[in-house]
Amino acid sequence: MSSSSPVLGARAELDAEEAGTRRRVLDLIASDGPVSAAELASHLDLTAAAVRRHLALLEADGLIGVHAGGASGPARRGRPAKRYVVTTDGQSALSQQYSELATQAMRFLAEIGGADAVRDFAARRVQELEQRHAGALADAGADLTRRAEVLAEGLSEDGFAASARPVPGAAAIQLCQGHCPVQSVAAEFPELCEAEARAFSRMLGVHVQRLATLAHGGHVCTTNIPIIPVRPDDAAPTPVRTRKDDSA
Known part of the structure; x- marks a missing residue:
C-alpha cells in the first residue's frame, strides 16, 4: 500500500501553485502600487474573484494594506476602488537579505x-x-x-x-x-x-x-x-x- 495519497499530492501541488500566484500578486503590488484589484487581474490574467481571494489573504497576513491617499486619474462616480500597497511586513517578506x-x-x-x-x-x-x-x-x-x-x-x-x-x-x-x-x-x-x-x-x-x-x-x-x-x-x-x- 502506498504511503502517499494522490489526493494529498495534488493538494500539495495546488497549494504550491496558489502560493506562487500570491507571490506574483505581492510582487506586482510592490512594483505598481497603489494598484486596484481590477488592474491586478488584468496584468496577471486572473479572474476578479481569484485576485480578491489572494488580496484578502495577503491583507489578513498584514503583507498589504489599502492606500490611504486618493486614487490617481480622473474622478469617477460611485465608491472609488481600493488601491493596495505593500506594508512594512510585506517588504520583510519580499526581502531575501540578512x-x-x-x-x-x-x-x-x-x-x-x-x-x-x-x-x-x-x-x-x-x-x-x-x-x-x-x-x-x-x-x-x-x-x-x-x-x-x-x-x-x-x-x-x-x-x-x-x-x-x-x-x-x-x-x-x-x-x-x-x-x-x-x-x-x-x-x-x-x-x-x-x-x-x-x-x-x-x-x-x-x-x-x-x-x-x-x-x-x-x-x-x-x-x-x-x-x-x-x-x-x-x-x-x-x-x-x-x-x-x-x-x-
Missing part, C-alpha cells in the same frame, strides 16, 4: 571607521550598480524617458521591483522602487539612500530629487526625474533633502 546581520556590520564599520567609512562603503556599493547597468543605459541613447525605463528594468532585475511612471501634466518621470533589499539597514544609515540618488543623477545625466523612501516610511521609494536634457557637466547630483531639512 538585514540584521547587515545592520550589525554597518554599525561595526561606523564604530571603527567613522562616518567617512560609511559614506565610502555607500559610494562603492552604488559604483558597482552604475557599472552593472552602464552598457544598457548606453544602448538606450540620449532619450531620458527611455533611459529611465531601462534603469527601472535593470533595478527590477536587481530585486528592487522598479518602474518608471510619467507624471501627468509635468515634464518629469517618477522612478519608483517598490522593494528595497536593504530597507531596514538604510533606515539607520541614510547614506545608502543618498549615494543611490547621486548615482541615479550620474546614470541619467540630470538632477534628480528623492521624494520618498521605504526606509523612512514611504510605501515606495520615489525619485523625480526631469526629462529636460542638461549638459553632462551640469549633471552633478542634487543633495538628498528632507522636509525637516527644508524647515530648518
Whole structure:
C-alpha cells in the first residue's frame, strides 16, 4: 500500500501553485502600487474573484494594506476602488537579505571607521550598480524617458521591483522602487539612500530629487526625474533633502 495519497499530492501541488500566484500578486503590488484589484487581474490574467481571494489573504497576513491617499486619474462616480500597497511586513517578506546581520556590520564599520567609512562603503556599493547597468543605459541613447525605463528594468532585475511612471501634466518621470533589499539597514544609515540618488543623477545625466523612501516610511521609494536634457557637466547630483531639512 502506498504511503502517499494522490489526493494529498495534488493538494500539495495546488497549494504550491496558489502560493506562487500570491507571490506574483505581492510582487506586482510592490512594483505598481497603489494598484486596484481590477488592474491586478488584468496584468496577471486572473479572474476578479481569484485576485480578491489572494488580496484578502495577503491583507489578513498584514503583507498589504489599502492606500490611504486618493486614487490617481480622473474622478469617477460611485465608491472609488481600493488601491493596495505593500506594508512594512510585506517588504520583510519580499526581502531575501540578512538585514540584521547587515545592520550589525554597518554599525561595526561606523564604530571603527567613522562616518567617512560609511559614506565610502555607500559610494562603492552604488559604483558597482552604475557599472552593472552602464552598457544598457548606453544602448538606450540620449532619450531620458527611455533611459529611465531601462534603469527601472535593470533595478527590477536587481530585486528592487522598479518602474518608471510619467507624471501627468509635468515634464518629469517618477522612478519608483517598490522593494528595497536593504530597507531596514538604510533606515539607520541614510547614506545608502543618498549615494543611490547621486548615482541615479550620474546614470541619467540630470538632477534628480528623492521624494520618498521605504526606509523612512514611504510605501515606495520615489525619485523625480526631469526629462529636460542638461549638459553632462551640469549633471552633478542634487543633495538628498528632507522636509525637516527644508524647515530648518
